[in-house]
Every structure is written in C-alpha cells, then in structure tokens.
Amino acid sequence: MWIKVIGALMIIFAGISLGFIAAFRFNERPRQIRQLQSCLTSLKTYINYTVMPLPEALAASCEGINGPVRDFFSCSANMLAQNPMITPQQAFVQSILQLKGQLLLEQPELDLLTTLGANLGKVNCEEQEKYLDMVSQQLANIEIEAVQTRDENVKMCRYLGICGGLLIVIVLV
Amino acid sequence: MQIYWQETIFPILPSHIIGLLQKLSLNILNQLSEIRIRVNQPLLLVLRNNDYAVTDNRGQNYICDISDVDKVLQLITKNSLYTLEQELKGGFITIPGGHRVGLAGQAIVAGGKVKTLKNFSSVNIRIAREVQGCADSIVPYVIATSQRICNSLIISPPRCGKTTILRDLARQLSTGIPKFKFTGVQVGIVDERSEIAACNRGVPTVNVGQRTDVLDGCPKAEGMLMLVRSMSPQLIITDEIGRQEDVTAVQEALNAGVNVIASAHAATVEELLYRPFVRELVENKLFDRYVLLQDYPCPGTVTKVIEVKTNKLLFCLKTGVRVCG
Numbered sequence: 065m066w067i068k069v070i071g072a073l074m075i076i077f078a079g080i081s082l083g084f085i086a087a088f089r090f091n092e093r094p095r096q097i098r099q100l101q102s103c104l105t106s107l108k109t110y111i112n113y114t115v116m117p118l119p120e121a122l123a124a125s126c127e128g129i130n131g132p133v134r135d136f137f138s139c140s141a142n143m144l145a146q147n148p149m150i151t152p153q154q155a156f157v158q159s160i161l162q163l164k165g166q167l168l169l170e171q172p173e174l175d176l177l178t179t180l181g182a183n184l185g186k187v188n189c190e191e192q193e194k195y196l197d198m199v200s201q202q203l204a205n206i207e208i209e210a211v212q213t214r215d216e217n218v219k220m221c222r223y224l225g226i227c228g229g230l231l232i233v234i235v236l237v
Numbered sequence: 238m239q240i241y242w243q244e245t246i247f248p249i250l251p252s253h254i255i256g257l258l259q260k261l262s263l264n265i266l267n268q269l270s271e272i273r274i275r276v277n278q279p280l281l282l283v284l285r286n287n288d289y290a291v292t293d294n295r296g297q298n299y300i301c302d303i304s305d306v307d308k309v310l311q312l313i314t315k316n317s318l319y320t321l322e323q324e325l326k327g328g329f330i331t332i333p334g335g336h337r338v339g340l341a342g343q344a345i346v347a348g349g350k351v352k353t354l355k356n357f358s359s360v361n362i363r364i365a366r367e368v369q370g371c372a373d374s375i376v377p378y379v380i381a382t383s384q385r386i387c388n389s390l391i392i393s394p395p396r397c398g399k400t401t402i403l404r405d406l407a408r409q410l411s412t413g414i415p416k417f418k419f420t421g422v423q424v425g426i427v428d429e430r431s432e433i434a435a436c437n438r439g440v441p442t443v444n445v446g447q448r449t450d451v452l453d454g455c456p457k458a459e460g461m462l463m464l465v466r467s468m469s470p471q472l473i474i475t476d477e478i479g480r481q482e483d484v485t486a487v488q489e490a491l492n493a494g495v496n497v498i499a500s501a502h503a504a505t506v507e508e509l510l511y512r513p514f515v516r517e518l519v520e521n522k523l524f525d526r527y528v529l530l531q532d533y534p535c536p537g538t539v540t541k542v543i544e545v546k547t548n549k550l551l552f553c554l555k556t557g558v559r560v561c562g
Contacts, residue, residue, distance in 0.1 A: 111319060120319040148248075148312050185316040188353060192319050 083225015153181035279539030292390030335435025398537030411446025427460035
C-alpha cells in the first residue's frame with residue numbers, strides 16, 4: 065500500500081516538475097530577449113561614443129547582467145580578441161552553438177543575431193547606430209510576441225504537468 | 238634573431254604572408270622600409286635602395302589577391318572599421334609601433350569631400366624606425382643657449398627620415414644633452430598621425446624624452462594652441478605643416494614665446510615658396526634654421542643647415558662647410 069502511495073506521489077511530482085521546466089523555458093525567453101536589448105543598447109554607446117574596437121565593446125556591453133546572454137557576448141568577444149581572423153558573424157554563430165542548451169532563444173532572434181554579426185564593424189559609427197536601432201526595434205517586436213506566448217503557455221504548462229501526473233496515477237490505480 | 242618590427246607588423250599580416258617573410262634573409266628584413274600589397278601584383282618589399290619582389294615556394298613571384306588586402310584591413314581594424322573613420326578619410330592608419338599603413342581604393346565623396354574609402358586595392362605598410370642618435374648632427378645647430386632652442390623647419394621630400402629625426406630631436410632636447418651643457422626643456426608634441434611618438438592608447442611607445450607631453454591624434458593647428466594653453470611647453474614639435482591653419486598656429490605659438498620645430502615636404506627652400514601657405518612662413522622668416530635632408534646614401538642624411546636671418550650656410554654636405562652652432 066505505502067509503496068503505491070509513494071510511487072503515486074513520485075509520478076505526480078515528476079509531472080509537476082516537467083510542467084514547471086516547460087513553463088520556465090517560456091518565462092526565460094522574454095527575459096533573455098530583454099537582456100539582449102539592454103546589451104545591444106550599451107554596445108551602441110560603446111561603438112558610437114567611446115569608439116571602442118568590437119572585441120572590447122562586446123565585452124564591456126554585457127557588464128552588469130548575468131546568465132547565458134552575458135556568456136554569449138563575452139564568448140564572442142573572447143573569440144574575436146584571440147583570433148582576429150574570424151569575422152564577427154562567425155564568432156556569433158560559434159557562440160550560439162556553444163551555448164546551445166542555455167540560450168533559450170528561438171529562431172527569429174537567433175537569425176537576427178547572426179545577421180547583426182554580419183553587419184558589425186563594416187561601416188561607420190552613424191550607419192552602425194542605425195543598424196543597431198533597427199535590430200533593437202525588431203527585438204522589441206519579438207519580445208511582445210514572446211510575452212504573449214509566455215502568458216498563454218506558462219499556466220497551461222504547469223496545469224498540464226500536474227494534471228498529467230494525476231492522470232497517470234489514476235489510470236495506473 | 239628577432240627583427241624589432243616583427244612584434245608590431247606580424248599581427249596585421251595574414252599567416253601565409255608571414256610565412257613568406259620569415260623565409261627571407263636577415264639582410265633583407267633589416268633593410269625593409271615598406272611592404273606593399275597590391276591586388277593582382279607581386280608582394281613588393283621596398284628596401285633601402287631597391288625593391289624586392291617576394292617569391293613563393295615554387296620560386297615564382299607571390300601575387301597578392303583581394304583577400305590579402307581585406308585580411309590586412311580586418312586585422313588592423315580588429316573587425317571594427319568604425320574606429321578608424323577619421324583615419325580612412327585621410328587614407329592612412331597608424332598602428333601600434335608608429336608604423337603607418339597607407340590605403341588606396343575607391344573614394345566615396347559626399348558634398349565635395351571624401352567621406353570614406355571602399356574596395357581597397359593597395360596597402361602600403363611603412364615601417365617606422367626609432368633611431369636613437371640620428372639627430373646628433375643637427376642638434377648643435379638647433380640649440381641656441383642652455384635653455385633656448387632655434388625655431389627650425391626640417392625640409393625634405395617624403396621618405397627621407399623627417400619623422401625619425403623629429404622623434405630623436407624631441408628625445409634629446411627634452412632629456413637634455415650634457416655635452417652641450419643643455420639642460421633640457423619642456424617639450425610638447427602634437428602628433429596628428431600618431432607617428433612621432435607612436436602612441437598606443439595615448440601613451441608613447443617610443444622614447445621621446447622625460448619632459449615630453451604628447452597630444453595624440455589631435456589636429457596640428459588646434460593641438461598647438463591647446464598645448465600652449467594647457468601644458469606650457471618651451472618647445473613644440475609637430476610634423477608636416479602645410480594647411481593654412483597650421484601656419485597660423487605656428488605663428489601664434491612663435492608669438493607666444495614658444496619655440497617650434499616642424500617639418501614640411503619640399504626638396505629645397507625655394508620649392509616651399511611655391512606652396513600656398515607655408516610660403517608665408519618662409520617669406521616672413523619666422524624660423525631661425527632650415528634643415529634639409531636627403532635619402533642618399535641613407536634616409537636622414539643632412540644636406541644643408543641654413544641660418545635663415547643671415548642666409549648663411551652653417552652646414553653643407555657637398556662642400557664640407559661646417560660652422561659650429
């Protein structure tokens with residue numbers, strides 16, 4: 065009897081955990097997009113006002129934030145500083161690959177980052193600013209959409225987890 | 238043996254070109270004054286007296302392609318073209334070590350002025366040398382008293398060692414020269430092209446003396462006035478005067494009681510008279526000394542030193558005149 069109860073509790077707990085993990089992913093995406101936006105805004109300042117070279121500007125722009133987005137920027141900055149032969153785009157693509165499980169971004173924002181990489185460092189400050197503004201604008205749009213998806217899905221995932229766990233228990237009992 | 242410029246030049250060259258250069262004899266590398274990379278042309282090294290085309294493993298001339306030029310540019314700008322906006326307008330970039338990288342390509346013009354360059358086709362890397370003691374032969378003519386210096390204009394065509402001599406003059410005049418009982422003066426260098434002091438992040442990477450302040454990357458005219466106001470130098474050293482505002486600033490500095498040593502492009506003093514603004518300086522006899530240089534037998538050879546006020550020849554390489562300064 066007790067073994068059944070413990071087993072049932074474990075199944076319910078697993079269901080809840082799965083639900084919460086799925087919900088965390090939906091929660092995390094808009095947060096990382098916001099962090100990206102703030103990094104890109106600082107990057108714009110470092111490029112435009114202090115005219116820092118790209119490796120230093122990228123490293124400086126992620127100061128003050130934590131987590132995978134910071135790792136993405138510092139990783140790209142390191143790559144560019146250590147091997148000046150690679151282009152910013154290659155550095156971005158490699159960093160995205162390295163941080164795969166942690167960077168909870170989806171294809172639209174990842175594509176945006178890759179094209180940003182292709183356009184960094186090739187034009188003058190003024191054009192650079194325009195481009196970064198455009199990217200920030202697009203990120204803002206993506207964020208709105210990500211927040212909507214989050215609102216729709218977070219609660220559903222949690223309920224689904226709990227209910228799924230209960231369902232399995234009921235079926236098995 | 239390590240060639241002194243390897244440390245600063247190799248980081249801006251693609252690896253296969255470094256490989257080719259490393260195979261060359263020390264004699265060639267020691268004489269190197271320019272590396273010229275032109276699209277679809279051989280990789281050319283300009284030595285002291287002749288040019289040398291670099292050969293590849295098969296013994297044929299190595300022909301540069303567009304990717305070589307792009308790679309050099311990528312390495313110099315560290316993937317950040319925007320940091321060099323101003324420099325690109327001028328057509329050259331100064332890299333750590335004070336080496337000047339000249340660029341040619343397609344100019345983009347907006348409103349009658351060059352906005353930037355694109356589609357680069359040629360790169361010329363000019364190796365800067367720090368030759369301590371190269372101004373020894375000029376120093377006696379430049380020093381007036383133990384604290385005063387003659388206003389001097391160093392005149393020569395390009396590639397005769399003007400900048401190298403200015404750098405050594407700055408070092409000697411600011412440190413002091415015991416031999417002439419010269420105690421050293423406060424020197425201000427306006428280094429518009431970061432060539433004299435070869436500054437890296439504002440700090441000189443070559444020895445320019447212990448009493449020297451460097452205004453790096455600052456336009457000459459504005460810089461000279463800024464230095465007079467802020468650092469109260471006794472001597473201002475600057476390179477390649479030519480524009481109207483430069484000439485005005487030199488006049489201002491001289492009238493403020495500051496000595497000036499500058500350089501100008503010309504082969505003779507008479508040639509300077511044909512140049513629109515520098516002409517004023519010559520006509521008004523604002524300088525005390527003209528120092529003329531030539532590149533034969535080696536860059537930095539002094540041909541004449543002229544006392545301007547009396548038009549007396551203080552030193553002449555040809556006739557062997559040598560009046561102690």
